[in-house]
């Protein structure tokens with residue numbers, strides 16, 4: 001697996017520790033979805049604390065992955081976005097779409113519980 | 126500080142290029158947000174070189190303007206197919222590769238100066254400059 | 259006749275001596291140079307500052323006495339281009355006789371012969387190291403005040419507050435934005451309150467920064483509440499046509515704090531006295 005995926009309780013915790021090439025990013029997306037299907041996870045957390053650059057391609061992979069997970073009936077939250085990364089993405093005119101985000105793992109897990117899986121993230125809450 | 130140059134031949138080079146530009150920007154004491162803006166811009170431009178022209182190169186050079194303000198100038202160029210309609214390519218959402226079409230317009234938002242030159246059939250050169258705040 | 263003529267010549271010589279003595283006595287450096295920016299004449303101050311003799315100065319390139327010869331050359335050429343330059347924005351530094359770098363300001367204009375043909379440029383070069391130091395000191399203090407005037411306070415667990423007071427320019431807006439986002443992360447706050455009651459006017463650029471801040475905060479996983487929006491600020495913000503739907507605005511700071519606690523599902527229980 002390109003990025004280690006941990007199953008903790010009913011959730012998957014995925015922490016991207018190294019920068020990914022586009023090809024690796026696509027592999028990451030595939031593997032996460034396969035793992036959600038295989039484990040029938042309740043929700044996933046993607047932790048990007050270690051990512052110091054998220055460009056439009058990576059942003060797309062992240063939001064697509066979250067949306068796909070929701071289509072599969074699970075919940076997804078992205079956590080650990082760095083302030084400078086958030087500013088850069090907003091300024092580029094492309095955010096992460098309607099994907100739910102949280103500051104850290106703990107808040108992310110709390111958010112998973114509150115989310116309605118079918119409707120997805122709603123308004124970023 | 127000296128100018129640096131590197132060839133962009135593979136997807137891995139996109140990562141190396143943005144790491145190199147971040148290091149250079151950090152050495153020039155650009156603030157963290159600007160370092161990130163530059164690294165992200167370089168990521169977009171070098172990806173385009175690999176994706177649409179198979180290869181290209183990047184040159185990074187500290188510059189000074191007439192007011193002696195320090196800046197970092199970056200030139201990404203390739204000998205690929207070029208862009209027939211630049212205005213179209215600069216439009217948010219326009220893509221020929223089923224991408225997001227956010228790379229070029231997004232990059233322009235991130236930097237102080239942005240210049241794109243391209244001739245159909247003979248390549249593309251994008252020049253960006255960020256001035257220190 | 260002959261006698262009178264001689265006295266005119268003497269008068270002229272006297273006048274020349276007089277003007278020359280003024281030039282020599284000037285506390286500013288004075289230099290003339292030609293189109294190739296070779297020095298034609300200098301005053302005593304130039305000799306004293308550079309530590310180079312008059313003989314050596316005359317005929318040498320103007321640019322060679324500066325830390326950045328290229329910019330100095332550019333400056334010299336600009337004089338001929340524009341015929342007159344005042345407080346040229348190019349930053350020039352002279353190398354003095356001790357090898358120290360002296361920031362200088364350049365005022366110069368071309369001068370002409372009797373036929374009106376430009377024969378050279380006359381430049382007054384002023385040592386501005388004191389002025390520059392003063393400006394730098396003011397800027398440093400402004401920077402400090404800036405930081406002091408944009409604190410990010412943690413008002414409650416999970417709530418961070420940035421009160422904005424005074425005029426916000428783009429530089430400050432940027433600083434506020436970075437500060438706030440930093441603080442959201444470091445305090446793990448889920449709600450950020452931006453109180454703009456103390457801001458007299460807001461321009462479009464600043465409003466745009468505020469919206470970007472709120473969007474970036476949302477991306478981090480925090481909500482932003484803007485409080486104290488004045489009528490004119492409200493107009494600026496709507497005129498922008500940006501997506502304000504995710505911005506929560508409250509009239510007063512206390513209403514904002516109440517809203518923040520609400521968001522965190524903490525209710526403010528009103529005490530009996532109120």
Ligand SMILES: Nc1ncnc2c1ncn2[C@@H]1O[C@H](COP(=O)(O)OP(=O)(O)O)[C@@H](O)[C@H]1O
Pocket residue numbers: 169173174177178203205206207208214215219220221222223224225226227228229230249
């Ligand atoms: N270096 C390049 N050479 C040729 N075409 C390019 C190059 N860079 C960009 N383009 C064209 O411009 C379009 C927009 O690029 P961009 O904004 O980066 O979005 P995306 O890469 O997502 O399509 C691309 O789809 C491509 O057609």
Ligand SMILES: [Mg+2]
Pocket residue numbers: 169172173224228229
């Ligand atoms: Mg692209």
